[in-house]
Amino acid sequence: MKHVYLDHAAATPLDPRVREAMEPYFTEQFGNPSSIYTSGRIVKKALADARDRIAHIIGSKADEIIFTSGGTESDALALFGVMKMYGGALITSPTEHHAVLHNAEVLAKDGTPVHFVRVHEDGDIDYRHLEELINDDVTLLSFMYANNEIGTVIDLERVADLVRRVRKNRTERSVERPLILHTDACQASGQLPLDVRKLGVDMMTLNGSKMYGPKGVGMLYVRKGIRLAPLWHGGGQERRLRSGTENVPGIMGFARAFEITEESRVTEVERLTELRDMLISGILERVPKTVLNGAAHNTQRLANNVNVSILDIEGEALLLYLDAAGIEASTGSACDSETLDPSHVILALGKPYEFAHASMRFTLGRSTTAEDISYVLDILPECVNKLRAISPITVDVTSKNMSHASAFAGDGLPHWERNKKLDSGFRMQDARNDIRPQLKNS
Amino acid sequence: MNSKTQKLIPQGKYDVANPHTGQAWVYTDMVKDHFFHPRNILLEEPKDGEFDAVGEVGSPACGDMMRMWLKIDPKSERIIALKWKTFGCGSAIAATSMYSEMLTENGGITLSDALNVTPKQIMERLGGLPDRKIHCSVLADKAFLKTANTYFRNTGQHERIRTQGARVIDEDLHITDHDIEEAVLEGARTVDEVQKRLKVGIGNPAAIAAVEELIRFYVEKYYG
Numbered sequence: 001m002k003h004v005y006l007d008h009a010a011a012t013p014l015d016p017r018v019r020e021a022m023e024p025y026f027t028e029q030f031g032n033p034s035s036i037y038t039s040g041r042i043v044k045k046a047l048a049d050a051r052d053r054i055a056h057i058i059g060s061k062a063d064e065i066i067f068t069s070g071g072t073e074s075d076a077l078a079l080f081g082v083m084k085m086y087g088g089a090l091i092t093s094p095t096e097h098h099a100v101l102h103n104a105e106v107l108a109k110d111g112t113p114v115h116f117v118r119v120h121e122d123g124d125i126d127y128r129h130l131e132e133l134i135n136d137d138v139t140l141l142s143f144m145y146a147n148n149e150i151g152t153v154i155d156l157e158r159v160a161d162l163v164r165r166v167r168k169n170r171t172e173r174s175v176e177r178p179l180i181l182h183t184d185a186c187q188a189s190g191q192l193p194l195d196v197r198k199l200g201v202d203m204m205t206l207n208g209s210k211m212y213g214p215k216g217v218g219m220l221y222v223r224k225g226i227r228l229a230p231l232w233h234g235g236g237q238e239r240r241l242r243s244g245t246e247n248v249p250g251i252m253g254f255a256r257a258f259e260i261t262e263e264s265r266v267t268e269v270e271r272l273t274e275l276r277d278m279l280i281s282g283i284l285e286r287v288p289k290t291v292l293n294g295a296a297h298n299t300q301r302l303a304n305n306v307n308v309s310i311l312d313i314e315g316e317a318l319l320l321y322l323d324a325a326g327i328e329a330s331t332g333s334a335c336d337s338e339t340l341d342p343s344h345v346i347l348a349l350g351k352p353y354e355f356a357h358a359s360m361r362f363t364l365g366r367s368t369t370a371e372d373i374s375y376v377l378d379i380l381p382e383c384v385n386k387l388r389a390i391s392p393i394t395v396d397v398t399s400k401n402m403s404h405a406s407a408f409a410g411d412g413l414p415h416w417e418r419n420k421k422l423d424s425g426f427r428m429q430d431a432r433n434d435i436r437p438q439l440k441n442s
Numbered sequence: 443m444n445s446k447t448q449k450l451i452p453q454g455k456y457d458v459a460n461p462h463t464g465q466a467w468v469y470t471d472m473v474k475d476h477f478f479h480p481r482n483i484l485l486e487e488p489k490d491g492e493f494d495a496v497g498e499v500g501s502p503a504c505g506d507m508m509r510m511w512l513k514i515d516p517k518s519e520r521i522i523a524l525k526w527k528t529f530g531c532g533s534a535i536a537a538t539s540m541y542s543e544m545l546t547e548n549g550g551i552t553l554s555d556a557l558n559v560t561p562k563q564i565m566e567r568l569g570g571l572p573d574r575k576i577h578c579s580v581l582a583d584k585a586f587l588k589t590a591n592t593y594f595r596n597t598g599q600h601e602r603i604r605t606q607g608a609r610v611i612d613e614d615l616h617i618t619d620h621d622i623e624e625a626v627l628e629g630a631r632t633v634d635e636v637q638k639r640l641k642v643g644i645g646n647p648a649a650i651a652a653v654e655e656l657i658r659f660y661v662e663k664y665y666g
Contacts, residue, residue, distance in 0.1 A: 312502075314505060314506070314529055315531075316531035317477075317530065317531050321478070333505060335506075335531035335532075335578055353505070354502045357502070357503075389485060390480060390527055390528060390535070391529045392527035392528065392529060395502060
């Protein structure tokens with residue numbers, strides 16, 4: 001059976017060249033980089049070399065890079081590290097990855113004011129609203145460069161400009177609070193230029209598993225001058241910000257993967273954009289009642305991301321039908337998530353729950369060919385037709401309103417919202433009400 | 443790997459892996475058969491009088507919805523036809539397909555017997571479902587109860603109607619038996635876990651006893 005893997009936003013296969021770069025550091029060069037004898041020094045040098053190569057790619061200094069266990073840890077270190085050190089308030093968006101949202105939730109419970117910037121229907125943030133939200137209490141902004149579900153790319157340079165203006169203004173008024181801009185750029189690697197000076201970010205999260213590198217390794221870029229409180233303490237590795245013996249093979253693989261990804265970035269983006277557009281227009285043509293989620297504009301959408309809501313059917317059922325035909329993708333349906341919550345990203349765009357349950361994400365990668373896309377375009381309509389034949393509902397494509405409250409059992413909210421409404425402090429519901437105040441009356 | 447896990451996770455390819463947790467699920471051949479070839483689907487809009495009752499539960503907003511059509515032999519009360527449609531995940535489709543077969547096979551079982559078919563029996567016939575997917579599969583049972591009630595109402599047998607009205611367990615916190623049921627289906631097994639899911643602290647000792655009893659009841663009903 002044909003096998004078409006279209007979930008590169010979840011994981012990418014390890015590049016054989018990356019594996020080769022890692023190989024010596026498992027058994028031959030196993031030394032601890034903190035040891036001062038020869039085998040320790042060899043590894044320490046390799047580590048420094050990897051750090052230099054990564055610094056070169058992102059245009060930073062080597063000692064501005066902290067190696068971590070991946071995207072989630074880097075996000076947590078950025079959020080907790082800054083907020084514990086400086087206090088103040090945090091601004092983020094309702095479409096962030098859970099690695100930011102759930103840590104922001106913990107900060108909120110401990111008393112940190114957390115504000116959510118409004119997002120537009122295409123997933124871009126409302127820059128004017130952001131400007132309004134930044135008061136003298138705000139310390140940290142955290143926005144993902146490119147969204148993992150819908151592929152929307154935000155204008156980071158514009159946010160950085162705003163940050164610079166606010167800083168200047170604060171200095172003039174002798175307001176001492178720093179303003180720090182963090183971005184999670186995991187999904188952007190291999191697709192967008194990641195020069196930190198050019199982007200104007202102060203902190204940037206990256207991980208290996210999205211760039212054909214190993215899982216369990218990532219980094220946080222931290223601009224010189226920013227102080228962080230470490231998440232934990234120990235041997236004092238990574239400038240005391242990340243204690244624990246370095247994951248040497250992982251870091252060597254991460255550096256090699258980043259280099260390879262960067263070398264092929266421009267040509268690969270061109271190739272993927274063409275395939276992506278072929279898939280988007282093919283789906284919209286061949287599958288009626290389908291809505292594209294995220295940005296339609298080329299420069300605002302990742303070259304490998306397709307996210308559509310295929311109305312009237314439930315995403316997990318479709319995922320299983322596709323899987324039976326060898327096609328692997330992902331869905332924002334509640335049934336496919338550990339918490340049984342539907343995609344918070346699709347909901348934050350102002351789309352009804354039905355659109356979230358019906359959302360499918362296809363993310364392309366190095367192995368994807370035009371033949372793969374044609375295969376998906378042949379199989380998908382068949383699967384959709386089968387499931388629509390057994391579906392009792394017809395959702396209006398133009399539907400914008402949240403489903404009517406009476407649709408839900410209990411006290412007029414679905415179970416995942418019911419559980420949250422009694423919670424104090426942080427509520428995703430607040431973020432959504434901000435976006436759609438007109439719904440308060442419905 | 444102990445023998446229990448081995449039994450639950452057969453060797454070979456997993457059917458679905460949760461990209462967020464890496465958890466893998468394996469569906470039995472029976473589940474797959476019913477999922478890919480669901481039985482008793484209503485494919486064309488029914489004519490007037492073709493069925494004796496219709497019932498519906500859930501909502502597409504919640505991610506699962508079920509509609510059922512029932513045809514009964516008035517003398518024997520045997521189920522002649524049970525047709526359905528669903529907006530639901532793989533488990534909901536497979537479980538409802540199996541349920542419709544259990545009620546109509548060999549000339550159909552009686553309405554009274556049908557009302558005694560439990561979600562647990564459906565699971566047994568399917569060869570099991572992953573625990574967290576049982577949540578999606580109780581819809582058939584609930585939709586049938588509603589359809590049967592419509593039938594009783596249509597035929598004037600009001601005394602046979604079984605309602606599932608919510609029973610309030612804790613007045614102050616507005617916790618009902620439905621909330622407990624939902625929490626159990628989402629994985630809660632202790633009073634602590636239920637409280638965590640509902641985000642409330644139950645202080646009233648009488649309520650705690652009632653919650654414990656309901657947890658036992660629902661765990662037995664769905665997972666026993």
